Amino acid sequence: MKSLKVYAIFYLIFLYAPIFLLPLFAFNSSTVIAFPLDSFTTEWFTTLLTLSEMHGALLSSLKIAVTSAVLATSLGIFAAMAVSRYSFPGQKGIMGFIMLPLVLPEIIVAVSLLIVILRMGFSTGAWSVIVGHTLICTPFAIAILQSAFASLDPSLEEAAYDLGETPASTFRLVTLPLVMPGIISALLISFTISMDEFIIAFFLTGAEPTLPVYLFSMMRFPKLLPAVMALGTILVVLSVLLIVIAEFFRRRGAKRTGNDTGGFL
Amino acid sequence: MVEKLRRFFRTEKGTGLLLVSPTAIYALLMLAVPLAAVVLISFWTQNGVRDFDTTMTLANYKEALTDPLYRQLMLRSLMVSGLVTLITVLLAFPIAYFVSFGVKAEHKSLWIFLITIPFWTSYLIRVFLWKVILGYNGVLNSGLKAVGLIEEPLTFILYNVNAVIITLAHAYAPFAILPIFVALEKIDRSLLEAARDLGENRVMTFLRVTLPLAAPGVVAAVLIVFIPTIGDYVTPRLVGGPGGLMIANMIQTQFLRLNNAPLGATLAVLAMLIVAVIAIVFVIIGNRAAGQKGARK
Amino acid sequence: MTTAKKDRKTLISMQNIQKHYGDYHALRGINLEIGEGEFFSLLGPSGCGKTTLLRTIAGFEDYDSGYVMISGNDMRGVPANKRPTNMVFQSYAIFPHLTVAQNVAFGLRKSGMSKAEKAKAAEQALEMVGLKGYGHRAAHALSGGQRQRVALARALVLKPKVLLLDEPLSALDRKMREQMQVELIKLQREVGITFILVTHDQEEALVMSDRIAVMFEGEIAQCDDPEVLYRRPKSKRVADFIGVMNFLSAECRVEDGKKIVNVAGLGETEVADDQCPEGFPDGAATVGFRPETLTLLYEGQTATHREAAATIDEVVYYGDMTYYDVRFDGVDKAVRISMRNIFGRDVLEVGSRVRVSWSPGALVVFG
């Protein structure tokens, strides 16, 4: 186990190495992204403030991520409730299909949506990115919500019903408060996925690019690379922050309902 | 009729179906229909910029399967994804094993959380950073030069297949660890003690008990890495160079550059078919291997 | 059909309840009447359908056919939240996001009471179950026994006509369980509400109930008060499930209108009608008797009724009691005798020859 632990620590370093490089170069005054480092600067972050195109991208990314997160979580609630409470005909097939985007290469999702959208004579835009992102976020939302619903003792709802509540008020008074941490966690995860997603946005974004698409276009200009690093740093820090908060909520929910059933996925 | 339906929705089956229907209908409209459209279009021919000749033809398939360029891209994609899968799973198993068996129960979820965090950060940025690390003037080369290990920068590590493999193996690491970890966690620890009690040493216990019981996790890990990597676009595009491009890049080119959606669709269908066949074969092999170990399910 | 005791008005009446889970026939024609203020138990091995029957009364489970009537009203189509029943769940189902007082007052939301009235009602209910002053506590921090009390208070505060309890004590340790048994009996007497208790523990059912329905495989095998159930079980299966019953083979015949049973190792005796719940068999039969209806005779003691010679096979010492497994002369099978350990009386040894006193009236004849 000792040697395994050493291996594990090296593995973690390998996992995190690229991410740790980000801030190094983001705060490095040299315009070339290479060692040795030059001096400390926050210039690249200030540069970001001047890129008005980026602000538009950020705005459309936020808009898309919030909408997708809400849609994916809502769809996730329905499906998670259905599978954790009821068994219905074709359950395996239906759920397998809903979860398919988890393994399906994103380019397939992107291409197939693009074909249909163009064929039907619509033009792409933020809405089509939302459609795609909702599709890929829903499986994650379901996975989180399913464990939230599964750890909820069904006799709690029966008890509320037994004490005179209707199905609707039972949901409001008992189910919702108890799975709320799971819902928040699903919202945050979906938001994060949508904020970071590139390919679907690349194919389906119309005139206004999302942040990752804009970032991708920045990468072609060596002059802009330090700013890419700065923006990357911000995005990564935000993602990690959101994920930590999501995990916090998920655990609180698990603790409340009494059993912790693992982490994400 | 209406009354009959209403009664059906009050049964367990009916309520379940009713509840799952918004999500299922969404997946049907936004995933099943588009996928079907891809298949359909793959039999059409492009006619001008936005127009299709809708006579059904196998010409695209003929072209995709005979043109050496497409065949090479397909084979390279398969090879890259196979290698990436092998590397990730091999590297991941000891980690999953360590977290499951070598970490105190109260620290396990912290470890798993640490392992998954990088996955939640922007894929695009992570891939880009590998470009920075592996580049001609990159972190690795400048580092190695600084310590005097090399004089000329290494060139075999960027803009080729190697770079694609390294980057993908890094990106998919958490995917491989999680299913194996879950399978290992499910193993009843008294089984291992029983094997020791019956006279097996540590290594044989691992080989005869732990490994077979972890097989479903390994199968899941293989699938969860293999299937998406074959369709990866960003990594070959950013670090692959011309020699490291994969099938997804060609699909994108056909759609957005050459404006030949039917051929792009054909390539997408072929890629999905190949992945599906390999995945099914693998699942069957995995099931058979697991099935021998008796009535675990 | 079994009826409630004469002095009680019928509250719940069930007629020929049938229920399937897919192909599985879970309830096979349940007929039952339960009286007002009765402490009634559903007793049976795990999987026999007790919970299903209880949930049928509560309104959580649909049934294929038959009737459930409460106070003369047909309950078909009446949902659980509109029935005059309340349930104490096996897991207690205490809402973890609410305080103890909020849990107890949960069902009062639509009662039209003022806030102060609700708080008072909750406090009273808590006091009734011995949790006075616990109202502000967080529900998830309670012990098993306390959760159960909260569950009781939460149901009783609504003053239901029937309180349904699904194995409420099975999650408690033995000491706590015995204490709660006594408290539940007291509580039931105090509030006078009909209690229907589901349990697989025959001792618990005997201790607590006015009447017990013994269930096997979706059917009620016998429904009687505890004493009748114990002394005059209607079938071998019931006899075996409730307490310990010895069985010996026997020959039956009718002679001059008298029912004569020749029990292996014990000899011939006449039996009364009520000793033959399945009717008087002709020919081969099985005779059952409880361990405490037999007595080992010490030197100088004489049998009050009949006497038989036996050899001691096994001795199990329990402190207050000693169980002897003895073989009557001419019989291969051992039977169990329980003897209270009285000060000054020796525990006998394995292999000793003994005389055993038995009384014909304690025998039950099965076909």
Ligand SMILES: Nc1ncnc2c1ncn2[C@@H]1O[C@H](COP(=O)(O)OP(=O)(O)O)[C@@H](O)[C@H]1O
């Ligand atoms: N929802 C269900 N679906 C299918 N079978 C069930 C369901 N609930 C109970 N059963 C079956 O019905 C039988 C009776 O169950 P239950 O009433 O819970 O038994 P008990 O409470 O006496 O242990 C069992 O064999 C059980 O497996």
Ligand SMILES: [Mg+2]
């Ligand atoms: Mg039960």
